Amino acid sequence: MYGIAMDLGTSGFRAQLIDLENNDIIKTVITMNHPLPGGNVMDHLDFAIQAGPDLAHGIIIETIERLLLKLNVNFSKVEKIAVCGNPIQLSLFQNMEIRDLAYAGKSKQKKLGVDNVKRDARILSANSLFTKNVKLENAKILIPPAIKHEIGADALAMMLKTDFMEQTEISLVTDYGTNAEMALKIGSRIITGSAAAGPAIEGQGIDCGMLASPGAISNVNIEDEYWRLVVLDENMDERDGYLIDPVTGEIKEEGEIKPKGITGTGVIASISLALSTGLIKKLPELPNGKLILGEEIYITNKDIEEAGKAIGAIRAAQMALLVESGVNYEDLSYMYMSGASGTYVDSDKARKLGLVPNFAKNIVQFGNTSISLARDLVMDESKLDEVSEIARKITADHLMMASSKVFTDIYLSELSYWTHGMPIETYKEMLEMYNIPKPPEIFENAVLEKRTVKDIADVGIEGLDIVKEIGTTITELTDGCIFCHKCEKECPEDAIIIVEKGDDFIAEYSTEKCLGTSCKRCVSICPENAIQLKDIKIKY
Numbered sequence: 001m002y003g004i005a006m007d008l009g010t011s012g013f014r015a016q017l018i019d020l021e022n023n024d025i026i027k028t029v030i031t032m033n034h035p036l037p038g039g040n041v042m043d044h045l046d047f048a049i050q051a052g053p054d055l056a057h058g059i060i061i062e063t064i065e066r067l068l069l070k071l072n073v074n075f076s077k078v079e080k081i082a083v084c085g086n087p088i089q090l091s092l093f094q095n096m097e098i099r100d101l102a103y104a105g106k107s108k109q110k111k112l113g114v115d116n117v118k119r120d121a122r123i124l125s126a127n128s129l130f131t132k133n134v135k136l137e138n139a140k141i142l143i144p145p146a147i148k149h150e151i152g153a154d155a156l157a158m159m160l161k162t163d164f165m166e167q168t169e170i171s172l173v174t175d176y177g178t179n180a181e182m183a184l185k186i187g188s189r190i191i192t193g194s195a196a197a198g199p200a201i202e203g204q205g206i207d208c209g210m211l212a213s214p215g216a217i218s219n220v221n222i223e224d225e226y227w228r229l230v231v232l233d234e235n236m237d238e239r240d241g242y243l244i245d246p247v248t249g250e251i252k253e254e255g256e257i258k259p260k261g262i263t264g265t266g267v268i269a270s271i272s273l274a275l276s277t278g279l280i281k282k283l284p285e286l287p288n289g290k291l292i293l294g295e296e297i298y299i300t301n302k303d304i305e306e307a308g309k310a311i312g313a314i315r316a317a318q319m320a321l322l323v324e325s326g327v328n329y330e331d332l333s334y335m336y337m338s339g340a341s342g343t344y345v346d347s348d349k350a351r352k353l354g355l356v357p358n359f360a361k362n363i364v365q366f367g368n369t370s371i372s373l374a375r376d377l378v379m380d381e382s383k384l385d386e387v388s389e390i391a392r393k394i395t396a397d398h399l400m401m402a403s404s405k406v407f408t409d410i411y412l413s414e415l416s417y418w419t420h421g422m423p424i425e426t427y428k429e430m431l432e433m434y435n436i437p438k439p440p441e442i443f444e445n446a447v448l449e450k451r452t453v454k455d456i457a458d459v460g461i462e463g464l465d466i467v468k469e470i471g472t473t474i475t476e477l478t479d480g481c482i483f484c485h486k487c488e489k490e491c492p493e494d495a496i497i498i499v500e501k502g503d504d505f506i507a508e509y510s511t512e513k514c515l516g517t518s519c520k521r522c523v524s525i526c527p528e529n530a531i532q533l534k535d536i537k538i539k540y
Contacts, residue, residue: 001079002026003378004068007154007371008085008093010034010041010178011202012211013064014371016460017071020079023379025460029070032211035063035471037495037509038516039199041088041179045102046517048092051474051536057095058538059511063470064093065134070465075136081126082142082377084370086179087119087152090143094122094129119146121388142377142384145391148398151192155181156391157373158338159190162366165390169333172318172357175369176341178202180314184321191325193399195317197310198518201341203263205306205515208297212340212455213466215260217241217293219269219346227273229293230266231257232344236454236464242294246270247279249292259294265345267307270299272349282421284308308418315354316414319439320407324399329439335360338369340455347448358442367452409434471512473539478530481505487522487531496522496531507531508539 001021007014012033017026036044036056048056068075083093091098100114109115122143126136144153158175159165167185174182180195203209203216210216218238219230229241233256243253262270270291274280279287284304291299322329335357337347347365351358376383401407413430416422422430428438456464478498483505487496495513499506507522507530522531 001077002073003080004078005371005374005378006081006083007368007374008083008089010086010089011199011204013067015067015071016371016375017073018375018378025458027071027462027465028456028459029067029465029467031063031067031467031470032213033204033512035059035511037511037514038518039178039204040196041086042196043516043518045088045098048098049102050534053092053095053098055538056092059472060092061129062472065130065132066467066470068134070467075134076138078136078139080142080378080381081139082374084144084153084157084374086154087146090152121145121384142381144373144377144384144387147391147394151398154370155183155192156387157369159183160390161369161372162336162338164336167334170327170331171334171336172332173336173338174318174342175339176201176337177339180317182318182321184325186325186327190394191321191397191399193317193321193401195313195401197313200306201264201310206262206267206303207300208261210261210263212263212344216263217259217266218263218344219266220273222273226252229255229259231255231259233257234464235459244293246291246293247287259297262293262297263344264341267299267303268353268355269346269349271304271307272353276352283418305419311353311355312411312414312418316407316410317401318357319410320401320404321399323406323436324404329359329437332357332360334362334364336364336366338366340368343367343452343455359440360446361443362447365450367457368455371456406436409436471510474509474511474536475539476507476532476536478505478507480528481530482528484527486525486527490521490525
């Protein structure tokens with residue numbers, strides 16, 4: 001008999017097939033991105049509210065079914081599926097209430113009648129969710145609890161699957177991703193938060209970006225006066241790529257594997273090296289406007305701005321947690337990093353950029369803790385009660401970054417630093433002007449520990465497979481469309497086309513490509529207000 005462990009991440013889904021006889025992992029299947037429009041959880045939430053939660057749920061289920069089919073398993077022999085993710089992803093997966101996640105105000109929630117939504121652990125029949133292409137008549141679905149409605153199973157996983165909970169010294173844990181969940185532990189007190197960092201941290205929204213997957217540049221290192229690329233192979237192991245001149249693009253030496261694109265960790269490493277070697281004199285300006293890392297692979301000034309916004313959001317949130325909790329920066333003893341970006345990023349390069357608190361004395365890197373927790377639940381169902389008990393005991397304070405003036409002030413300073421080239425000394429002066437302690441100098445003797453070399457340490461006997469075609473096509477009647485095609489030309493992802501159907505014009509959107517509500521360039525460019533991205537349905 002078999003079980004399936006799943007992680008519904010903001011930037012992509014992951015599933016592992018497990019043989020329950022011996023708890024061996026058979027196969028791992030991942031998607032390259034999320035099937036809903038947008039690059040972060042708020043985009044997904046906004047899309048679901050505007051387009052309807054039933055539509056969003058349907059798109060997610062359809063994608064998961066494609067994922068499950070790739071596992072090539074006899075579904076009659078699947079007994080259990082455990083699913084981890086943040087509250088938004090798990091709510092959309094179950095097609096349960098989401099409006100409480102969209103509106104922070106208690107009065108607004110009460111007015112909507114959604115002020116007391118429970119997200120406790122649940123056990124469901126798989127047939128209640130999967131009915132179209134996947135028949136799971138004998139399977140049940142295990143869903144771990146959220147700590148509170150803003151902090152879900154993925155955040156619980158990052159605390160439980162590291163040794164964060166056992167730490168007696170002041171510690172911070174962060175799951176690095178498009179929505180970076182984090183928690184600060186001070187004795188028995190835990191304060192949680194999250195930063196909507198956006199897709200650049202995982203390679204999306206970058207011209208030549210891609211998720212951590214085979215062919216992605218995950219790191220770069222200095223070798224003589226040139227750069228040696230580090231590229232992920234088909235087993236997600238790091239291999240030597242080109243030895244290249246990043247200014248001219250001249251390849252000095254071939255590598256073991258040819259790169260296809262660059263993931264967020266590769267962008268972070270490139271920026272760090274460009275700053276430390278003097279290629280960047282003033283952010284975000286690169287020599288000749290770009291760094292060249294291969295044939296048709298480059299990093300632009302705009303890419304640096306996008307990455308800087310993500311780095312800045314995470315740094316601002318981490319600093320705000322410490323400041324608002326009354327902790328001195330220098331008191332931070334342990335920094336735990338989880339998630340794909342937390343695994344593959346060079347922690348020393350990351351801390352020099354501020355993505356990791358550079359005043360932490362110990363930095364420990366873990367892999368994908370979310371799928372790790374899901375795997376534990378599949379292998380031992382009784383752990384669901386244990387996890388629920390731990391969630392109840394975590395009396396977590398939660399810092400809402402949207403309402404934190406400290407976060408806002410730090411983030412404004414970060415934006416000035418990353419997008420306008422404000423010197424770091426001026427950055428520190430701005431913090432002092434806001435009555436926020438300025439960060440100390442980098443702690444030079446930090447202990448850097450990497451406890452895994454891959455995001456998913458064991459991909460199984462049959463290895464890793466990728467579902468490349470995900471999402472679906474959604475359509476909208478464009479009343480008043482004059483067929484000018486401005487929306488098509490304006491879309492940065494080629495996600496929209498206008499088709500003629502009888503006397504009507506129909507907008508067709510690829511949910512996989514569309515950047516969602518954070519973009520809406522098609523809406524704003526339309527001269528007739530015919531594009532709304534609201535009254536939409538799935539194309540059949």
